[in-house]
Amino acid sequence: MEFMQARKFKDNAREAMADRNLQSALAQLKGGFIPRRQEAADRLPEFDALRDRARELKDHVLANLDVYLETFEENCRAAGGQVHWCATAEDARAAILGICREAGARTVTKGKSMVAEEIHLNGFLERHGITPVETDLGEYIIQLAEEPPSHIIGPAVHKTKDQVSDLFLAHHRQYGKTVRQTEPGAIINEAREVLRQKYFDADVGITGANFLVAETGSTIIVTNEGNGDLTQTLPRTHIVVTSIEKVVPTLEDASTILRVLARSATGQDFSAYTTLSTGGRRDGDLDGPENFHVVLLDNGRSAMLGTEFQDMLRCIRCGACMNHCPVYHSVGGHSYGAVYVGPMGAVLTPSLEGIDDARHLPSASTFCGRCESVCPMRIPLPKMMRHWRERAYDSGASAAMERWGVDIWAWTARRPWLYEAGARLAVRLLKRLGRGRGRLRRLPLAGGWTRGRDFPVPEGRTFQEQWRARRRAARPAP
Amino acid sequence: MTGTADPKRAAVLASIRQSLGRGEPSRDARRELDDRIRRHKPNLIPKRGRGSHAEQVERFVAMAESVAASVERLTRDTDVPAALAAYLRRHNLPMAVMLAPTDWLCDLPWDTQPMLTVNSGRAGDDDVVSLTPAFAGIAETGTLMMTSGAAHPTTLNFLPDHHVVAVRRSQIVGAYEDAWDRLRKERKNGRGFDLPRTVNMITGPSRTGDIELTIHLGAHGPRSLHILLIDDDPA
Ligand code: SF4
Numbered sequence: 064m065e066f067m068q069a070r071k072f073k074d075n076a077r078e079a080m081a082d083r084n085l086q087s088a089l090a091q092l093k094g095g096f097i098p099r100r101q102e103a104a105d106r107l108p109e110f111d112a113l114r115d116r117a118r119e120l121k122d123h124v125l126a127n128l129d130v131y132l133e134t135f136e137e138n139c140r141a142a143g144g145q146v147h148w149c150a151t152a153e154d155a156r157a158a159i160l161g162i163c164r165e166a167g168a169r170t171v172t173k174g175k176s177m178v179a180e181e182i183h184l185n186g187f188l189e190r191h192g193i194t195p196v197e198t199d200l201g202e203y204i205i206q207l208a209e210e211p212p213s214h215i216i217g218p219a220v221h222k223t224k225d226q227v228s229d230l231f232l233a234h235h236r237q238y239g240k241t242v243r244q245t246e247p248g249a250i251i252n253e254a255r256e257v258l259r260q261k262y263f264d265a266d267v268g269i270t271g272a273n274f275l276v277a278e279t280g281s282t283i284i285v286t287n288e289g290n291g292d293l294t295q296t297l298p299r300t301h302i303v304v305t306s307i308e309k310v311v312p313t314l315e316d317a318s319t320i321l322r323v324l325a326r327s328a329t330g331q332d333f334s335a336y337t338t339l340s341t342g343g344r345r346d347g348d349l350d351g352p353e354n355f356h357v358v359l360l361d362n363g364r365s366a367m368l369g370t371e372f373q374d375m376l377r378c379i380r381c382g383a384c385m386n387h388c389p390v391y392h393s394v395g396g397h398s399y400g401a402v403y404v405g406p407m408g409a410v411l412t413p414s415l416e417g418i419d420d421a422r423h424l425p426s427a428s429t430f431c432g433r434c435e436s437v438c439p440m441r442i443p444l445p446k447m448m449r450h451w452r453e454r455a456y457d458s459g460a461s462a463a464m465e466r467w468g469v470d471i472w473a474w475t476a477r478r479p480w481l482y483e484a485g486a487r488l489a490v491r492l493l494k495r496l497g498r499g500r501g502r503l504r505r506l507p508l509a510g511g512w513t514r515g516r517d518f519p520v521p522e523g524r525t526f527q528e529q530w531r532a533r534r535r536a537a538r539p540a541p
Numbered sequence: 542m543t544g545t546a547d548p549k550r551a552a553v554l555a556s557i558r559q560s561l562g563r564g565e566p567s568r569d570a571r572r573e574l575d576d577r578i579r580r581h582k583p584n585l586i587p588k589r590g591r592g593s594h595a596e597q598v599e600r601f602v603a604m605a606e607s608v609a610a611s612v613e614r615l616t617r618d619t620d621v622p623a624a625l626a627a628y629l630r631r632h633n634l635p636m637a638v639m640l641a642p643t644d645w646l647c648d649l650p651w652d653t654q655p656m657l658t659v660n661s662g663r664a665g666d667d668d669v670v671s672l673t674p675a676f677a678g679i680a681e682t683g684t685l686m687m688t689s690g691a692a693h694p695t696t697l698n699f700l701p702d703h704h705v706v707a708v709r710r711s712q713i714v715g716a717y718e719d720a721w722d723r724l725r726k727e728r729k730n731g732r733g734f735d736l737p738r739t740v741n742m743i744t745g746p747s748r749t750g751d752i753e754l755t756i757h758l759g760a761h762g763p764r765s766l767h768i769l770l771i772d773d774d775p776a
Contacts (some may be wrong), residue, residue, distance in 0.1 A: 201749075
């Protein structure tokens with residue numbers, strides 16, 4: 064059985080490597096993000112000094128996290144906002160549903176939020192009769208494709224332009240758009256037109272937050288498209304879904320980290336839109352939401368404080384670590400089978416979900432050290448991956464995986480890292496791809512299996528269980 | 542969900558304290574952190590955020606143009622209506638503008654432009670061009686800072702296809718921190734200061750890199766950002 068699985072994995076991995084769409088998208092990512100970040104860093108002589116200051120600043124915040132969160136809450140409330148403390152993902156979903164129900168919401172628009180992904184918000188809202196509409200272009204694309212994000216700042220980075228053209232043609236007929244657009248400008252324009260009305264129709268707008276400012280009780284989003292601003296300005300209620308480690312003391316502190324964020328993420332000096340939201344609409348305001356809610360999630364983060372994984376809480380979700388990761392470049396984000404992918408995901412996911420479930424992720428590394436060298440917050444990612452490996456080894460969680468490696472090795476000898484990446488990642492693939500939904504349109508590692516049919520998402524945890532489920536599903540549909 | 546009696550709030554805070562290996566912070570420790578906030582000292586301001594005001598103005602223009610904003614210099618604010626009308630003609634846009642309802646903009650000599658339809662208020666979906674003030678222009682990245690309020694609805698910054706911004710030379714500052722200082726001063730109150738509902742820091746027109754990582758302008762927000770830089774402060 065295990066031999067079969069290993070052999071089958073080889074086929075899948077080969078297919079992934081031969082997936083021309085995926086590989087061309089990944090090549091573009093490598094050629095785009097790496098030089099752009101370098102150029103942005105070179106343009107600012109103080110860039111590395113700013114990274115040091117950003118690290119010190121965030122360490123100071125983490126050592127005083129309780130106080131800064133209390134100060135944030137006090138100032139947010141003074142400005143008319145409400146803060147909802149949530150220990151778990153379930154708490155956060157319940158809080159959001161409560162606010163949506165209070166607002167009588169039927170549809171909600173959403174700006175890009177990794178915390179919303181983390182708590183699997185879309186599937187949950189749908190099950191409760193509320194339609195979430197993603198408005199970030201990348202998020203919108205993968206929502207149509209019914210796939211999870213494959214990158215924390217470019218969720219649809221695995222999609223080629225042609226694939227987007229096909230998706231839009233298939234989904235936009237209902238809006239009278241029957242021409243398959245192939246020019247990027249026309250594709251973007253079509254999404255703009257379709258989504259415009261959604262902003263006006265939504266009862267609630269949900270965004271994430273890059274920062275919470277204790278001094279003012281503000282939340283900050285950093286975007287390029289302007290979708291987050293329309294999402295939070297037009298509906299009556301604005302919900303910010305965020306997590307506890309995002310707080311900074313002052314506007315000056317936020318400015319320091321902002322100076323390294325966009326440069327590390329997209330190679331821009333500054334993103335097009337950096338927006339501070341403080342409470343709801345004021346007397347005399349002609350627009351803006353009346354209600355302002357901040358859903359503040361812990362979900363395992365507080366338990367990372369004081370451990371060898373505390374440094375991970377400095378992460379500002381810029382994506383530089385995955386943009387520079389040879390494993391990510393080869394297998395893409397979906398292979399990680401987790402919401403948070405790449406090196407940062409390999410460290411964060413076991414912390415949030417437990418090492419048993421995510422034991423293979425910390426091995427998705429060649430330990431080349433590039434992630435740490437580009438991380439604006441100077442997070443020692445390889446060291447922390449090593450810590451997780453040790454923990455997994457100590458707990459015996461990795462034993463079964465080792466056996467597969469022997470078989471795979473012969474084939475991966477030319478690319479030893481692939482064994483690390485693929486063997487340990489494939490386990491999580493199926494479970495996560497479904498994003499809380501029941502079916503998949505496409506599996507990145509098994510395009511041949513799903514070309515003609517949807518794929519039911521298994522609930523199981525182990526590779527064995529998932530594999531059996533997958534083989535069952537691959538037979539003609541009942 | 543609010544107040545100290547909330548058990549979830551207590552649980553999160555207790556978990557943080559337990560992991561940090563300490564109990565509630567002492568009053569002195571809290572005071573120290575409050576003081577840090579009250580002092581709000583800048584950390585490290587890059588050199589490009591410093592320099593003479595004249596240098597900052599030049600940098601602001603260069604940086605804004607580098608992110609695909611266009612900048613036009615005017616010598617008087619009374620030139621704004623003619624400049625706006627010319628811009629609309631140049632770009633083949635409808636001769637209509639939605640103004641931010643501030644006295645400064647509304648009282649400009651719009652009657653010199655009889656072909657132009659001028660309204661003021663929040664933006665709707667049909668408004669193609671808006672004209673707003675800015676609170677500040679920040680040289681280090683060519684960023685405009687907008688503050689929401691009765692005189693500046695946020696929708697004007699995002700719904701129209703074309704956003705025109707009138708900003709005076711004297712409003713240009715070097716670094717983000719300089720803009721925060723001005724904002725704190727202007728919005729002083731009994732508790733210190735308050736921020737408006739929305740502060741938008743806008744750097745160029747809307748864009749996306751979500752199609753094959755190539756940057757395209759005009760994603761969901763304005764397709765163009767035109768800055769009228771008014772010379773109230775001759776160098
Ligand atoms: S770990 Fe560092 S490089 Fe990776 S996303 Fe977080 S801050 Fe960015």
